Amino acid sequence: MSEHLLDIENLKVSFHTYAGEVQAVRGVSLKVNAGECIAVVGESGSGKTVTSKAVLGLIAEPPGEIKKDSRILFEGKNILDFTEKEWRNFRGKDAAMIFQDPMTSLNPTMKVGKQIMESILLHNKISKQEAKERAIELLRQVNIPNPEDRLNQYPYEFSGGMRQRVVIAIALACNPKLMIADEPTTALDVTIQAQIMKLLKEIQKKNNTAVIMITHDLGVVAGMAEYITVMYAGCVVESGKVEEIFHNPQHPYTSALLKAVPNMENENKSELQIIPGTPPDLIMPPKGCGFASRCRYCMGICKEQSPDFTHVSESHKAACWLHHPMAKKVLGTEDIRRVLENE
């Protein structure tokens, strides 16, 4: 019924804590086509990691809870209905994940080669020797020198960047159709970041793997992703092609986020723009738009009712009341345009 590889529809995830129910993800919809790279951008606590974990069934229930009307379709099948066995077949083979911190995401007491082979052997009926050869090939693919020797080393013998390459090799082990990279470069220094991003891009092109790149750094995604989805307080606020988001942001949060990216070429040495305030408490999420309390253009309606998506183009949509015809009457079309074009 759908030509999308991954189709997340109205995903709602809550966590039950002593303080109350934290509604971490509040109705996220997201589509990924085969071989395409999309970026999910948002600040800490915006629900991007929870969304990605839900795709791999890694949300522990309890304390987590995926609401009943949520759907995640992978090749047309709702993976939220998977049995434990189906999940095990799905994880690693159809979809794989790259985690944020390579220093902690490898088992410290297991040889690197064995950790890669484990994934291969789980999903393929091949001998250990063949798995080993495949592991060497994978290490070569992620540009680790002397893969034959490196195979027999432990994670502590690798640097941070090298470990992240190993994690990527593990994710690639079974040629997954979808790879989720959860802030893969956050824990690395800048030069290594660039190398890892380049590697991920190469792999995506070569293997035709779909990639969901989760990040809070817009600079990271510019060269890599085709589409960007911006999340805030557990909701998608804007999504569109990279050029559309970068050059024509339609949500005040997106434009504020873009202005918060440090610019090395800025000769005026102006201060870095920040977004004042803090995200709302998701135990008691706001009735209206999640960004209302921090938004410079907040109107009465913003606090009362959450906005629907307005399509700016076929691929570009934003959830903001400023796009409502009534807002244009209140503020004037010129004002709105100035607002949305960052004044």
Add this chain to the structure above:
Amino acid sequence: MVKYILKKIIYMIVTLWIILTVTFFLMYSMPGDPTQASAKVLPEAVQKNLEAKWGLDKPLGEQYVIYLKNLIHGNMGESYMTPGLTANQAIEERFPASLQLGLQAVAVSLILGLILGILAAFNRGKWIDFVTIFIAILGVSIPSFVFAALLQKYAAGGIFPIIGWVTEGMGLADIFKYTALPTMAAAISGIATYSRFMRSSVLDVLGADYILLAKSKGCSRFQIIWRHVMRNAITPIISIVAPQIAAIVTGSFVIERIFSIPGLGRYYVDSVNGRDYPMILATTLFFSMIFIICMVGMDILYAVVDPRVRKSIIDGN
């Protein structure tokens, strides 16, 4: 690696020598002496004779040197209380019972403790977790002799004899009958300790990123526990197990006494009461040696389990 082991052996000898010296002088500063320890009051002439025979009339320093000389030749002296019995013989005779009781108790407490700890961690907040906490509190707060007495009162009498120990020629069934209660009594505190430690250790590991990665590879629950959790969770346990093994192998003299087990622990206490100097020194030395061997064993086990430790040993740091 060879250098490492050599270094450990030298440390061990030095440690033993220090323990020996301290024990030697502490022992002589105890009030009372061997000639007055027995129930009968001996005539003064007999006392003098005995002192001369045992060399107690010489100055303390000279006695110490003589003892060291003998020790280097492997001679740890003869018992005062049981004439004719050498310290070596006494250990040979008495230690097997202690060792068997100790090893059985360690095995039982490790197996039960680790399994309970793992179950509790995986079922945090459920009934099995509370059962483990309950057992742990009981095991830690009730002294083993109380537990031993309770076992004698309620569990013994039927299949299990109240007191006694394995004698030669017994079948497996009999060995089990005689050792079950003392083993349980000696194991309870270990079960309590290991289960608590294992629980928190497993919970630590379960929260680690690499467990999430293993799960995202498609590992089953069992594979995750076996390949990724166990090895990492057990490392912190090793450091508490080693001294406990030493303590339980050497020091269950209360249990040995309650169940009338002819073990070395009980003998140790008797020799202190009887001021049986050669025996006190011999058993102290022997216990210390076992303790140190356990600690070295722990270091080696660490290296086996954790590659980072292995590397630092091979590099000689």
